[in-house]
Amino acid sequence: MNPPLLSVEDLHVSFQTDEGLVEAVRGVSFDLGQGETLGIVGESGSGKSVTNLALMGLIPRPPGRIDRGSAKLAGRDLIQMSQKELMDVRGRRIGMIFQDPMTALNPLMTVGQQLTEVTRRHFGLSRAAAQTRAAEMLEMVGISAPESRLRDYPHQFSGGMRQRVMIAMALSCEPEILIADEPTTALDVTIQAQILELLGDLQRRRGTSIILVTHDLGVVAGICDRVLVMYAGRVVEQATVTELFASPRHPYTLGLLRSLPRLDRDHSLRLEAIPGQPPDMTRVPAGCSFRARCPVALARCADDTPPLREVATGRSSACWHDDARQPAGVASISPDPSPVAGG
Amino acid sequence: MRNLVGYLIRRVGWMLLTLWIVYTVSFVLMRSVPGNPFSSERTVPAAIERQLRARYNLDAPVHRQYFDIGWGIVSRGDLGWSLRLEDYSVNQVLAEGFPVSASLAIFGLVFAIGLGIPAGIISAVRRGSFADLSMMTAAVLGIAVPNFVLASIVILLFVFILPIFPAAGWGTLQQLVLPAFCLGAPVAAYIARLTRAGMLEVLTREHVRTAMAKGLSPQAVVLKHVLPGAMLPVVSYLGPATAGVLTGSLVLEKIFAIPGMGSHFINAALQRDYFLAMGMVLTYTVLLFVMNSIVDISYAVIDPRVKLQ
Numbered sequence: 001m002n003p004p005l006l007s008v009e010d011l012h013v014s015f016q017t018d019e020g021l022v023e024a025v026r027g028v029s030f031d032l033g034q035g036e037t038l039g040i041v042g043e044s045g046s047g048k049s050v051t052n053l054a055l056m057g058l059i060p061r062p063p064g065r066i067d068r069g070s071a072k073l074a075g076r077d078l079i080q081m082s083q084k085e086l087m088d089v090r091g092r093r094i095g096m097i098f099q100d101p102m103t104a105l106n107p108l109m110t111v112g113q114q115l116t117e118v119t120r121r122h123f124g125l126s127r128a129a130a131q132t133r134a135a136e137m138l139e140m141v142g143i144s145a146p147e148s149r150l151r152d153y154p155h156q157f158s159g160g161m162r163q164r165v166m167i168a169m170a171l172s173c174e175p176e177i178l179i180a181d182e183p184t185t186a187l188d189v190t191i192q193a194q195i196l197e198l199l200g201d202l203q204r205r206r207g208t209s210i211i212l213v214t215h216d217l218g219v220v221a222g223i224c225d226r227v228l229v230m231y232a233g234r235v236v237e238q239a240t241v242t243e244l245f246a247s248p249r250h251p252y253t254l255g256l257l258r259s260l261p262r263l264d265r266d267h268s269l270r271l272e273a274i275p276g277q278p279p280d281m282t283r284v285p286a287g288c289s290f291r292a293r294c295p296v297a298l299a300r301c302a303d304d305t306p307p308l309r310e311v312a313t314g315r316s317s318a319c320w321h322d323d324a325r326q327p328a329g330v331a332s333i334s335p336d337p338s339p340v341a342g343g
Numbered sequence: 344m345r346n347l348v349g350y351l352i353r354r355v356g357w358m359l360l361t362l363w364i365v366y367t368v369s370f371v372l373m374r375s376v377p378g379n380p381f382s383s384e385r386t387v388p389a390a391i392e393r394q395l396r397a398r399y400n401l402d403a404p405v406h407r408q409y410f411d412i413g414w415g416i417v418s419r420g421d422l423g424w425s426l427r428l429e430d431y432s433v434n435q436v437l438a439e440g441f442p443v444s445a446s447l448a449i450f451g452l453v454f455a456i457g458l459g460i461p462a463g464i465i466s467a468v469r470r471g472s473f474a475d476l477s478m479m480t481a482a483v484l485g486i487a488v489p490n491f492v493l494a495s496i497v498i499l500l501f502v503f504i505l506p507i508f509p510a511a512g513w514g515t516l517q518q519l520v521l522p523a524f525c526l527g528a529p530v531a532a533y534i535a536r537l538t539r540a541g542m543l544e545v546l547t548r549e550h551v552r553t554a555m556a557k558g559l560s561p562q563a564v565v566l567k568h569v570l571p572g573a574m575l576p577v578v579s580y581l582g583p584a585t586a587g588v589l590t591g592s593l594v595l596e597k598i599f600a601i602p603g604m605g606s607h608f609i610n611a612a613l614q615r616d617y618f619l620a621m622g623m624v625l626t627y628t629v630l631l632f633v634m635n636s637i638v639d640i641s642y643a644v645i646d647p648r649v650k651l652q
Contacts, residue, residue, distance in 0.1 A: 083561075108646055
C-alpha cells in the first residue's frame with residue numbers, strides 16, 4: 001500500500017475563551033490516501049472544522065493554539081511550518097472551500113479578480129494567462145459563458161453557482177488535497193446534490209484527495225470512501241462508508257444513524273434523537289465524553305477514556321464495549337439490527 | 344453610466360429644492376432675531392439709518408425683500424452687498440476667502456488621510472499591541488483637545504522652541520503647515536478610529552479566511568480584501584467632514600491670521616449681516632450636497648452592490 005498523502009498524528013488544538021480553556025481537538029489522528037475521499041462527521045463543536053483549519057495553519061492565534069501533534073503532507077509537517085512556508089501550501093497544495101458561499105467570496109471584487117489572484121500568486125501567471133485559466137476553471141465547474149461571468153460580482157451569482165466558483169478557485173492550482181468544510185450545508189437540497197456530484201466527478205477526473213467535513217450522513221454516504229466520526233474533539237470511530245452504515249461500532253455512530261429520517265420506517269414512530277447535549281467543552285468530564293448520553297454506558301466509562309483502537313482491519317472504534325464484543329459488534333446493544341445506509 | 348447621469352440630475356434637483364428651503368428658513372430666522380444690522384454699540388441717527396435701509400433695500404416690505412433677494416441670486420448669482428464689510432459684495436468676500444480656506448482644507452485633509460488610514464490599519468492588524476494603544480490614545484486626544492489648545496502647543500513647539508515655522512500669516516508654504524496640521528488633527532483621529540473599527544469588522548468576515556486559504560500574503564489580504572470594505576465608514580465621514588473643513592475655522596484663522604471664510608461665518612451671524620450670512624449658509628449647503636454626492640458615488644464605486652438612486 002502506498003504511504004498516505006497526509007498523515008495526522010495526535011493533533012491537539014485549544015482555545016482560550018472567557019469561559020476558560022476549550023480543548024477543541026484532543027488527539028486526532030488519521031491518514032488520507034492518494035485520491036481518497038474522507039468524510040469527517042460530527043455535530044457542531046465536535047472539532048471537525050478546527051482540525052482542518054489547523055492543517056491549513058488558519059487557527060486564529062491567539063486565542064487558538066496547536067498544543068501538540070503533527071500533520072505530515074508528503075513527509076513534511078504542516079504544524080511545524082512557518083507562516084511563509086504555509087502560504088505556499090495554502091491554495092497550492094491544499095485547497096479549501098467553505099460552508100457558506102454567500103459570505104466566503106469577497107463581495108467587493110469580481111469573480112475574475114478572485115480567481116486570477118490564486119494562479120497569479122502560485123504559478124506567477126500573467127494577467128492574461130490567469131484570465132484564460134480562470135475561464136477554463138469556471139467552465140470545468142459547469143458555469144456557462146465563463147469569459148463574461150468573470151466580470152460579474154459574487155452577488156450576481158446564485159448560491160449554488162457561488163459554491164461552484166469557490167470550487168473552481170480552490171482547484172485552480174491543482175492541489176493534492178481539497179478540504180470541503182460543510183460545502184452543501186447552506187444550499188438548497190437540489191443544489192446540494194449537484195455540488196456533491198460535481199465534487200465526485202472532479203475527484204474521479206483529477207485524482208484529488210478530498211476531506212469532506214459534514215454533519216450530514218447522507219452526504220457521506222453519497223461520495224465518501226472512508227469516514228471519521230468525531231465527538232467532543234476526539235475521533236470515536238473510523239471505518240469505510242459501507243462498514244459504517246452496515247455495522248456501526250460506536251454507540252454515538254449508531255445514534256447518529258438512528259436519528260436519520262427514513263422512508264422505510266413506520267411513520268408513526270418518532271425519530272430517535274440522541275438524548276442530551278454534547279459536553280461543555282470548557283469542562284469535559286473525565287472518561288468517555290459520550291458517557292452521559294450513552295444508552296449502554298458502563299461503570300468504567302466514567303473513569304477511563306476508551307482509546308481509539310483497531311477493532312477489525314482498517315476500522316477502529318473508541319468504546320469499552322469493543323473489549324468484550326464479538327464480531328456481531330454493536331448489534332448486541334441495538335434493538336434495530338439492520339441500520340441501512342441512507343442517502 | 345446612465346445610472347450616474349440620472350443620479351446627478353436627481354441630486355441637482357434635490358439640491359435646488361433644499362437651497363430654496365434653506366434660503367427661506369435663513370431669511371425668516373435672520374429677520375426675526377431682535378435688532379438689525381445697524382443696531383450696534385453706537386446708535387446711528389435716525390435719518391442716516393433710514394438712508395442706509397433705503398440703500399440696501401431693507402425698507403421694502405419683508406415679502407418684497409424675500410423675492411428681490413431671491414431673484415437676484417437666481418438670475419444673476421448675486422448674493423448682495425455685505426452690510427458690515429463696506430464696499431465688498433458677498434460674492435467678493437466669498438471669492439477671496441474660499442480659495443484660502445480651501446487650500447488650507449486640502450492640505451489638512453491630505454495630512455489627515457495620510458496619517459489616519461495607515462494608523463488605523465496598523466492599529467487593527469496589531470490589535471492590543473503597544474502601537475495600537477498609543478495610536479488610539481493619540482486619536483482620543485486628537486478628538487478631545489480643542490484646536491486652540493493644539494494650536495498653542497504647536498506654536499510653542501515649532502515657532503518658539505524649535506523655530507522651524509512662522510507663527511502666522513498667509514501666502515507661503517511654511518505658513519500653511521501649522522494651521523493645516525491643527526485643522527487636520529481631529530479629522531486624522533476620527534479617520535484612524537473609523538479605519539480601525541472598519542478593519543476589525545471586515546477581518547471577522549469569512550471571505551478574509553478564504554483569501555488566507557488561497558495562500559495570499561497577510562499584506563495582500565489586508566490591502567486587497569480587508570481595506571476596501573473598511574473604507575466605507577471612512578468615506579461617509581469624509582463627506583460632511585470635508586464640507587466642514589472647507590468652510591474654514593474661525594479659531595484657527597484668528598490664531599494664525601489667515602484671511603479665510605471661517606471668521607465671516609461667525610461674524611456675519613453675530614453682526615446680523617443679512618446678506619453675508621445668507622451667502623455663507625448657501626455656500627455651505629452647496630458644499631455639503633456636493634460632498635455627499637461624491638460620497639454616494641464613491642460608495643457605488645467601492646461596493647458594486649450599492650445602486651445609485
